[in-house]
Amino acid sequence: MHTDLSGYALTVLDSVGDGVIVINAEGLVTLMNPAAEEMTGRSRRQVVGSRFLDSFKAEPVLVEMVERTSASGISLSDQDNVVLNPSGRVIPANATTFPLMRSDGETIGVVLTLRDLTSIRELEAAVRQADRLATLGTLAAGLAHEVKNPLGGIKGAAQLLERELDDDSDLLEYPRVMIKEAERIDKIIRQLLELASPRGPRYTPVNLHMVLGDIILLQREAAGSRDVSISTGFDPSIPPIMADEAQLTQVFLNLIRNAIEAMPEGGRLSVTSRVLAEYHLARNENRSRMVAVEVADTGPGISEENLAKVGTPFFTTKDNGTGLGLAICQKIVGEHRGMLKIDSKPGQGTKISVLLPLIQSPVKG
Numbered sequence: 283m284h285t286d287l288s289g290y291a292l293t294v295l296d297s298v299g300d301g302v303i304v305i306n307a308e309g310l311v312t313l314m315n316p317a318a319e320e321m322t323g324r325s326r327r328q329v330v331g332s333r334f335l336d337s338f339k340a341e342p343v344l345v346e347m348v349e350r351t352s353a354s355g356i357s358l359s360d361q362d363n364v365v366l367n368p369s370g371r372v373i374p375a376n377a378t379t380f381p382l383m384r385s386d387g388e389t390i391g392v393v394l395t396l397r398d399l400t401s402i403r404e405l406e407a408a409v410r411q412a413d414r415l416a417t418l419g420t421l422a423a424g425l426a427h428e429v430k431n432p433l434g435g436i437k438g439a440a441q442l443l444e445r446e447l448d449d450d451s452d453l454l455e456y457p458r459v460m461i462k463e464a465e466r467i468d469k470i471i472r473q474l475l476e477l478a479s480p481r482g483p484r485y486t487p488v489n490l491h492m493v494l495g496d497i498i499l500l501q502r503e504a505a506g507s508r509d510v511s512i513s514t515g516f517d518p519s520i521p522p523i524m525a526d527e528a529q530l531t532q533v534f535l536n537l538i539r540n541a542i543e544a545m546p547e548g549g550r551l552s553v554t555s556r557v558l559a560e561y562h563l564a565r566n567e568n569r570s571r572m573v574a575v576e577v578a579d580t581g582p583g584i585s586e587e588n589l590a591k592v593g594t595p596f597f598t599t600k601d602n603g604t605g606l607g608l609a610i611c612q613k614i615v616g617e618h619r620g621m622l623k624i625d626s627k628p629g630q631g632t633k634i635s636v637l638l639p640l641i642q643s644p645v646k647g
């Protein structure tokens with residue numbers, strides 16, 4: 283049976299996830315697969331047949347790599363300096379150039395491959411955040427235990443003083459303020475201990491949509507009082523996943539409550555779920571299916587300066603916030619081998635995505 287090898291090879295190139303561009307000895311682009319089109323934001327109909335230097339003059343790193351490989355016959359790789367920007371979307375990429383040789387060893391062109399590093403960069407950022415939280419958690423645990431005992435003594439003394447004063451005393455306000463502030467510190471200490479808690483998830487099959495539905499049902503009254511409408515869009519194909527139901531309830535309750543509180547003048551809150559068919563959990567792992575739960579609001583959004591600080595313990599824009607809630611959410615999601623992503627722009631609202639591995643309980647035979 284005869285097989286068209288050239289047609290088969292083109293089909294393979296069109297199917298791979300990495301971008302592939304072939305440049306001949308004259309510097310003309312002879313092949314460009316769909317992944318390369320998507321990553322570079324350039325149509326192969328426009329690029330194929332043109333000079334690579336002309337079509338990619340806005341990407342000087344790629345042009346230099348192609349020229350150096352063409353001149354020297356040496357393969358080159360760069361994953362630190364290549365940033366593609368198709369349609370305003372920033373994509374960090376790993377670029378590699380290989381000499382294209384005939385069977386007799388003559389170099390007849392260059393092959394450029396591009397690999398999207400977005401998910402790897404996000405994972406690296408999540409690991410750095412987890413390391414910071416772990417360090418802070420260890421410090422917080424020791425500090426919390428040291429503060430708890432004297433704090434209890436201060437609160438107890440203030441309560442005794444409150445009872446000793448007459449109900450009409452002008453001094454009564456002072457012990458009450460002391461008690462209130464001691465309780466606020468106690469709340470912060472409890473959250474710090476939770477952040478430092480070594481307890482990992484206790485896995486059971488969890489129906490995410492039931493968890494989200496219960497939370498939304500409980501939060502509708504708070505949303506209604508702020509004139510916030512809530513919409514949902516759940517993917518019915520998502521099965522129960524192995525997770526800690528109590529911990530995920532804490533995460534989604536915190537995110538939904540924060541979204542409602544971000545819209546004091548009213549707005550729209552949407553909670554959706556979907557499956558990400560292929561997602562790199564780590565550099566050396568195979569692609570895995572992930573579940574994405576997205577909580578989006580139409581609030582004021584977050585400035586670029588503050589967005590870099592969100593999730594950092596004790597950073598908060600709320601008047602009475604502690605800045606520990608989102609840090610605890612990140613800790614829980616990280617322990618589930620997932621990721622928490624925040625997308626926000628001033629005046630355009632905020633979307634927080636929780637990505638969790640789609641791990642199901644083993645089927646018992």
